[in-house]
Amino acid sequence: xxxxxxxxxxxxxxxxxxxxxxxxxxxxxxxxxxxxxxxxxxxxxxxxxxxxxxxxxxxxxxxxxxxxxxxxxxxxxxxxxxxxx
Amino acid sequence: xxxxxxxxxxxxxxxxxxxxxxxxxxxxxxxxxxxxxxxxxxxxxxxxxxxxxxxxxxxxxxxxxxxxxxxxxxxxxxxxxxxxxxxxxxxxxxxxxxxxxxxxxxxxxxxxxxxxxxxxxxxxxxxxxxxxxxxxxxxxxxxxxxxxxxxxxxxxxxxxxxxxxxxxxxxxxxxxxxxxxxxxxxxxxxxxxxxxxxxxxxxxxxxxxxxxxxxxxxxxxxxxxxxxxxxxxxxxxxxxxxxxxxxxxxxxxxxxxxxxxxxxxxxxxxxxxxxxxxxxxxxxxxxxxxxxxxxxxxxxxxxxxxxxxxxxxxxxxxxxxxxxxxxxxxxxxxxxxxxxxxxxxxxxxxxxx
Amino acid sequence: xxxxxxxxxxxxxxxxxxxxxxxxxxxxxxxxxxxxxxxxxxxxxxxxxxxxxxxxxxxxxxxxxxxxxxxxxxxxxxxxxxxxxxxxxxxxxxxxxxxxxxxxxxxxxxxxxxxxxxxxxxxxxxxxxxxxxxxxxxxxxxxxxxxxxxxxxxxxxxxxxxxxxxxxxxxxxxxxxxxxxxxxxxxxxxxxxxxxxxxxxxxxxxxxxxxxxxxxxxxxxxxxxxxxxxxxxxxxxxxxxxxxxxxxxxxxxxxxxxxxxxxxxxxxxxxxxxxxxxxxxxxxxxxxxxxxxxxxxxxxxxxxxxxxxxxxxxxxxxxxxxxxxxxxxxxxxxxxxxxxxxxxxxxxxxxxxxxxxxxxxxxxxxxxxxxxxxxxxxxxxxxxxxxxxxxxxxxxxxxx
Numbered sequence: 120x121x122x123x124x125x126x127x128x129x130x131x132x133x134x135x136x137x138x139x140x141x142x143x144x145x146x147x148x149x150x151x152x153x154x155x156x157x158x159x160x161x162x163x164x165x166x167x168x169x170x171x172x173x174x175x176x177x178x179x180x181x182x183x184x185x186x187x188x189x190x191x192x193x194x195x196x197x198x199x200x201x202x203x204x
Numbered sequence: 205x206x207x208x209x210x211x212x213x214x215x216x217x218x219x220x221x222x223x224x225x226x227x228x229x230x231x232x233x234x235x236x237x238x239x240x241x242x243x244x245x246x247x248x249x250x251x252x253x254x255x256x257x258x259x260x261x262x263x264x265x266x267x268x269x270x271x272x273x274x275x276x277x278x279x280x281x282x283x284x285x286x287x288x289x290x291x292x293x294x295x296x297x298x299x300x301x302x303x304x305x306x307x308x309x310x311x312x313x314x315x316x317x318x319x320x321x322x323x324x325x326x327x328x329x330x331x332x333x334x335x336x337x338x339x340x341x342x343x344x345x346x347x348x349x350x351x352x353x354x355x356x357x358x359x360x361x362x363x364x365x366x367x368x369x370x371x372x373x374x375x376x377x378x379x380x381x382x383x384x385x386x387x388x389x390x391x392x393x394x395x396x397x398x399x400x401x402x403x404x405x406x407x408x409x410x411x412x413x414x415x416x417x418x419x420x421x422x423x424x425x426x427x428x429x430x431x432x433x434x435x436x437x438x439x440x441x442x443x444x445x446x447x448x449x450x451x452x453x454x455x456x457x458x459x460x461x462x463x464x465x466x467x468x469x470x471x472x473x474x475x476x477x478x479x480x481x482x483x484x485x486x487x488x489x490x491x492x493x494x495x496x497x498x499x500x501x502x503x504x505x506x507x508x509x510x511x512x513x514x515x516x517x518x519x520x521x522x523x524x525x526x527x528x529x530x531x532x533x534x535x536x537x538x539x540x541x542x543x544x545x546x547x548x549x550x551x552x553x554x555x556x557x
Numbered sequence: 558x559x560x561x562x563x564x565x566x567x568x569x570x571x572x573x574x575x576x577x578x579x580x581x582x583x584x585x586x587x588x589x590x591x592x593x594x595x596x597x598x599x600x601x602x603x604x605x606x607x608x609x610x611x612x613x614x615x616x617x618x619x620x621x622x623x624x625x626x627x628x629x630x631x632x633x634x635x636x637x638x639x640x641x642x643x644x645x646x647x648x649x650x651x652x653x654x655x656x657x658x659x660x661x662x663x664x665x666x667x668x669x670x671x672x673x674x675x676x677x678x679x680x681x682x683x684x685x686x687x688x689x690x691x692x693x694x695x696x697x698x699x700x701x702x703x704x705x706x707x708x709x710x711x712x713x714x715x716x717x718x719x720x721x722x723x724x725x726x727x728x729x730x731x732x733x734x735x736x737x738x739x740x741x742x743x744x745x746x747x748x749x750x751x752x753x754x755x756x757x758x759x760x761x762x763x764x765x766x767x768x769x770x771x772x773x774x775x776x777x778x779x780x781x782x783x784x785x786x787x788x789x790x791x792x793x794x795x796x797x798x799x800x801x802x803x804x805x806x807x808x809x810x811x812x813x814x815x816x817x818x819x820x821x822x823x824x825x826x827x828x829x830x831x832x833x834x835x836x837x838x839x840x841x842x843x844x845x846x847x848x849x850x851x852x853x854x855x856x857x858x859x860x861x862x863x864x865x866x867x868x869x870x871x872x873x874x875x876x877x878x879x880x881x882x883x884x885x886x887x888x889x890x891x892x893x894x895x896x897x898x899x900x901x902x903x904x905x906x907x908x909x910x911x912x913x914x915x916x917x918x919x920x921x922x923x924x925x926x927x928x929x930x931x932x933x934x935x936x937x938x939x940x941x942x943x944x945x946x947x948x949x950x951x952x953x954x955x956x957x
Binding site: 299301318332341361441 | 756
């Protein structure tokens with residue numbers, strides 16, 4: 120799980136172009152949106168693309184992402200359960 | 205109605221955010237030049253900048269700069285001219301689509317690809333709910349935006365406007381335009397391009413912003429007296445346009461100290477300017493500016509910028525003259541004349557204030 | 558008070574057909590133009606779209622374009638709409654002194670560039686490179702009838718054509734031109750279809766503007782132009798006046814690059830300022846042709862703005878995007894023409910596919926044709942990405 124979490128952090132930094140952020144700067148349990156990392160609705164769409172491209176998980180609408188993208192850990196747990204790649 | 209340029213700011217292939225080019229112009233020997241970017245981190249927080257392409261960052265910096273320098277409290281309008289819009293992001297989305305298919309495309313590249321991204325991001329940044337528009341009409345995109353602002357101020361719909369001309373040249377778009385003869389082949393010397401007898405020019409990039417307003421301030425650069433756009437004018441029509449413009453402002457041709465033109469070293473392009481000089485502008489000294497800034501769709505914005513700075517400094521430096529001559533002092537009126545492929549023509553009359 | 562700006566010609570081509578008569582007929586019969594994709598080549602062929610029912614070749618034949626002239630779909634549609642508008646306003650036979658063409662478009666030549674993009678780098682199909690930028694198409698359209706003294710292209714995404722109307726009206730007011738042909742054109746491209754798809758705002762079924770269960774928009778394509786001039790110019794040229802453009806405004810939501818604010822600030826300001834410009838009160842408006850894309854976000858935002866202006870007493874409202882699809886840069890022109898047809902015929906078109914009212918909304922859109930009301934003033938909204946919001950008001954022409 121910790122391995123997947125690290126991988127995911129690296130992917131998030133790359134796809135969202137978080138230039139000055141390092142994986143260790145992202146708390147695995149902090150919220151990704153709002154007060155935590157400060158991501159927004161466009162980032163959510165980018166994460167949906169990431170989930171499909173890298174893990175074969177297809178979400179049908181942006182609303183589904185809200186629960187899954189609560190934190191990196193929640194996201195990693197969801198991926199582990201549902202991944203097709 | 206009187207209209208003044210309160211502040212101007214540029215990022216181009218000359219030193220950015222300053223007027224170093226006036227005394228220390230940089231000349232180039234390569235036909236493809238990217239702009240000299242300032243350290244954007246000093247101006248835009250990283251979390252805000254992370255999705256922005258270079259062009260957007262440049263536009264935000266030059267825009268913020270003129271708003272600050274003109275001490276404008278409330279911006280009534282934000283108007284951008286951009287021939288190609290945010291082409292870097294357009295290419296990212298397009299390349300991914302044609303190379304990897306339609307499955308995993310990234311929304312960020314699409315939403316930052318539309319031409320109006322620049323004006324709307326400036327509005328977002330400056331929290332401006334006023335008039336907001338974007339012109340994308342080839343080599344007269346900038347003048348189209350200026351004309352819009354000019355008209356709205358004269359109709360008293362607005363008091364001021366932030367007007368910009370912004371175009372980037374990505375390596376891929378440079379290559380595409382090279383395929384259709386936009387650029388010179390091989391090495392160039394930008395300083396002497398005016399004598400060239402071959403096709404094509406050298407490529408630069410433009411990001412230039414102006415704050416214009418209907419009242420004079422102590423630091424106003426100059427006055428914008430007239431803006432005109434003409435499509436496929438005959439010589440007679442062009443003559444009438446220039447005559448009318450001078451007459452409306454009680455000027456004669458002799459009152460025009462210099463005509464700033466878009467001579468670029470491309471023989472087809474330059475021939476039009478020479479014809480206009482012989483038939484209409486006659487003995488008025490020509491100045492050029494594309495040897496400093498290169499060719500780009502909104503380069504005429506830098507033409508107006510160079511003219512405005514000369515009026516402010518009350519001097520045209522030697523290196524701007526098409527026919528070599530000593531620096532000219534005591535300048536009152538400059539006419540900025542630009543054409544694109546001999547279809548779209550524009551005239552801007554600037555006067556000292 | 559300045560002299561009225563009047564409309565003397567209109568041209569339109571959309572999924573509803575070629576010309577005003579086809580358009581009116583489909584609206585009256587409540588027949589949507591949105592359906593199965595026929596022309597656009599994409600892996601998302603399951604998405605319903607409002608395509609103009611002609612291939613590029615058929616449009617070329619219709620327009621009698623010489624075989625050696627390079628064009629793309631966006632200017633082709635523009636040429637068709639321009640011809641119709643020019644004919645009605647008789648601008649070729651009764652030539653005004655000075656004339657402008659202001660075109661709204663964003664896609665430009667992308668519809669061919671995306672097909673040949675890799676070829677371009679190999680030096681193949683390079684004739685399309687010069688057709689890529691927005692302005693290239695504008696010039697190609699204008700040159701089919703000629704006679705334009707001033708020309709430019711506006712690209713403010715989905716409000717482009719509405720902003721072309723505004724610039725054209727200002728050009729006439731300042732006396733720079735006597736006549737302005739204004740509007741927009743946009744062909745479907747794989748590029749923007751995929752773009753909208755990545756934003757997850759496309760409905761896989763027919764769109765349902767202002768419905769509680771709406772899920773997104775359907776893209777459409779088309780072109781539409783109207784001919785503007787001063788009342789005096791129309792009298793001098795002896796051409797019939799269709800209606801008047803009584804007010805307009807362009808504002809910015811300044812909220813988000815793609816989303817609209819929940820309180821509809823930009824839309825509110827656009828409608829408010831357009832009313833002020835027209836010297837009208839909210840209750841003077843008989844019908845709003847809404848932007849009404851059918852996305853969750855737009856319809857909430859626009860409804861909130863409408864409530865802020867009109868309170869509990871909203872006028873009749875419909876979104877004809879349920880007929881044409883969202884014609885993006887052309888939408889402001891398409892919906893201006895539809896609004897003017899409504900005004901001329903005292904006919905309010907419906908919003909198709911509406912079932913249930915949105916939560917907290919003050920209005921339900923029109924679902925049955927309304928033909929028993931005399932219409933005086935119609936407001937039409939066009940909102941674009943980046944919060945580029947514009948509103949136009951058309952009124953029956955009354956000689957002062």
